[in-house]
Amino acid sequence: MDAARAMTAFFDAPVRGKNLDDLRRTNLATALGLIHAARSISRADLTRSMGLNRSTIATIVADLEARDLIVIGGARDTKRIGRPSLEISTSDRHVVIAVNPELDATTLGIVAMGGRVLREVRMDHERPPSAREVVNSVRALVAGMQPELGQRHEVLGVALAVPGLVSAVDGSVRLAPHLEWVDEPIAAMLAEALGVPAWAVNDASCGVVAEVLFGAGIGSGNVVYLNGGASGVGGGVVAESRLIQGRGGFGGEIGHTLVRSDGAACRCGSRGCLEAEVTRTALLEAVSLEPARAHELEALLFEAYAQSDDVRALVDAQLSSLAVALRTAVNMLNPEIVVLGGFLEILGRIGGERLERMLREVALPGPGQQVRLEGARLGRMNLLIGAAELAFRPLLSDPAAAPVVAGREHAAGALS
Incomplete structure (x- = not known):
C-alpha cells in the first residue's frame, strides 16, 4: 500500500469539487496526510508523491505552515543530484488527549500528529474503574496540565x-x-466534562490503525491485529485499506473466537473463547508476578519456559489456542500480516517460528502461505496513537478549516 492510500485509509477523504477552492482544499489535505503518515518527509519526496510541480508544492507547504500544521526543518541530503531538499514535519501545536482505561490502570497521553506521544501519565487502580471515575480522573489530569x-x-x-x-x-x-x-x-460524558469533542472506539481497532500507519503494518492494506491486555484479547482488522468495524462498530472481536468447545468460562457468557484460554493472568501467576509488575513478564517467562515443565506446558497450550484463533482469522480475512501486541507479542516471541508453523499447518494453503506474523512495533503506545487518529480525522480531511496563525496571513493568502 503506497503512502497516499495509507493516508486515506482511516479518515474521510476531503470533498473533491471542480472549482479552484475545492482543488486547493484537496491538495492541502493530501499533502498534510502524506506528511502525517511519513512523520517527516523531504519537499522533493512530497513533490514526487503528489505529482505536482515545485511551485505548487511550495505554495501548499507555505499554506500549511501558515496554519502551524507543519514545521520546515533543515535540508535533507537525498543523495540525488541537485540541492538538498528541505525537511517537512508535522507540528505539535494541535494535539489530542488519548485515554486507555484498563483493569489495572488508566493511561492518558498527549498525542501530536505523526503519531508522536508527547507525554504519558499512568493512573494505577486497585479495582476496575467505573466510567464516571475514568471521566473524573481524566478531567483532573487535564486541569492540571491546562x-x-x-x-x-x-x-x-x-x-x-x-x-x-x-x-x-x-x-x-x-x-x-x-x-x-x-x-x-x-464519549458524551467526556465531551461534557472537558468541553471538547470526544470519541471512543474499541482498543484493538485503535491498535491496528496505529500499526498500519506507523508500525508493523506499514505498506500493507490487509492487517489483523490481536492485542493481549489485562482485560483479555481484542482484535482489529484492516481490509483493503479500510478499518472494518461492522454495522454498529462491534466488528473484529477475534478474542471471542471459539478455540475449545469444552473450555473455560468467558466473561462474555460463552465458553472456550480465545481470551478465556489465553490469559495474561495465568502467565503472571506462573512466574509469581503481581499485575503491577507485568512489565517484567517477558524476561521471567522466557527464563521459566526454559527451566520449568509446568510453565512450558502452560505456554504451549496458550500457543495452540492462539494458533486455532489465528487460523479462523487468516482463513476468513486472508491478511498479509498478523500483528501481535501486548502479552501476545511475548507469546509470539517464545513460540517463534513454531507458532508460524502451527498456523500454516491448520490454515488453508492459500491464506496460510501468504500471511506472516509480526510483533507490534509501537509497544503500549499504539492504543493511544490509534485512538488519537479519530480526533485528527476532521483536521486531516480539511486542513483549510484550521485558522491561519496571526502574522502569517501573507503565506496562506498565496492560495486564496
Missing part, C-alpha cells in the same frame, strides 16, 4: 481506546465486561 496545554497546544478533542464493544454511532460502550461497563455513554 497551563502547559493552553500556552503551547490546541486540543482538538479527547479519544478513548476501550477494551469492549463500542458503538460507532455515538461512542457509547455497549459492553466492556472486564471493566463491568454496560451501556455507558463515555
Whole structure:
C-alpha cells in the first residue's frame, strides 16, 4: 500500500469539487496526510508523491505552515543530484488527549500528529474503574496540565481506546465486561466534562490503525491485529485499506473466537473463547508476578519456559489456542500480516517460528502461505496513537478549516 492510500485509509477523504477552492482544499489535505503518515518527509519526496510541480508544492507547504500544521526543518541530503531538499514535519501545536482505561490502570497521553506521544501519565487502580471515575480522573489530569496545554497546544478533542464493544454511532460502550461497563455513554460524558469533542472506539481497532500507519503494518492494506491486555484479547482488522468495524462498530472481536468447545468460562457468557484460554493472568501467576509488575513478564517467562515443565506446558497450550484463533482469522480475512501486541507479542516471541508453523499447518494453503506474523512495533503506545487518529480525522480531511496563525496571513493568502 503506497503512502497516499495509507493516508486515506482511516479518515474521510476531503470533498473533491471542480472549482479552484475545492482543488486547493484537496491538495492541502493530501499533502498534510502524506506528511502525517511519513512523520517527516523531504519537499522533493512530497513533490514526487503528489505529482505536482515545485511551485505548487511550495505554495501548499507555505499554506500549511501558515496554519502551524507543519514545521520546515533543515535540508535533507537525498543523495540525488541537485540541492538538498528541505525537511517537512508535522507540528505539535494541535494535539489530542488519548485515554486507555484498563483493569489495572488508566493511561492518558498527549498525542501530536505523526503519531508522536508527547507525554504519558499512568493512573494505577486497585479495582476496575467505573466510567464516571475514568471521566473524573481524566478531567483532573487535564486541569492540571491546562497551563502547559493552553500556552503551547490546541486540543482538538479527547479519544478513548476501550477494551469492549463500542458503538460507532455515538461512542457509547455497549459492553466492556472486564471493566463491568454496560451501556455507558463515555464519549458524551467526556465531551461534557472537558468541553471538547470526544470519541471512543474499541482498543484493538485503535491498535491496528496505529500499526498500519506507523508500525508493523506499514505498506500493507490487509492487517489483523490481536492485542493481549489485562482485560483479555481484542482484535482489529484492516481490509483493503479500510478499518472494518461492522454495522454498529462491534466488528473484529477475534478474542471471542471459539478455540475449545469444552473450555473455560468467558466473561462474555460463552465458553472456550480465545481470551478465556489465553490469559495474561495465568502467565503472571506462573512466574509469581503481581499485575503491577507485568512489565517484567517477558524476561521471567522466557527464563521459566526454559527451566520449568509446568510453565512450558502452560505456554504451549496458550500457543495452540492462539494458533486455532489465528487460523479462523487468516482463513476468513486472508491478511498479509498478523500483528501481535501486548502479552501476545511475548507469546509470539517464545513460540517463534513454531507458532508460524502451527498456523500454516491448520490454515488453508492459500491464506496460510501468504500471511506472516509480526510483533507490534509501537509497544503500549499504539492504543493511544490509534485512538488519537479519530480526533485528527476532521483536521486531516480539511486542513483549510484550521485558522491561519496571526502574522502569517501573507503565506496562506498565496492560495486564496
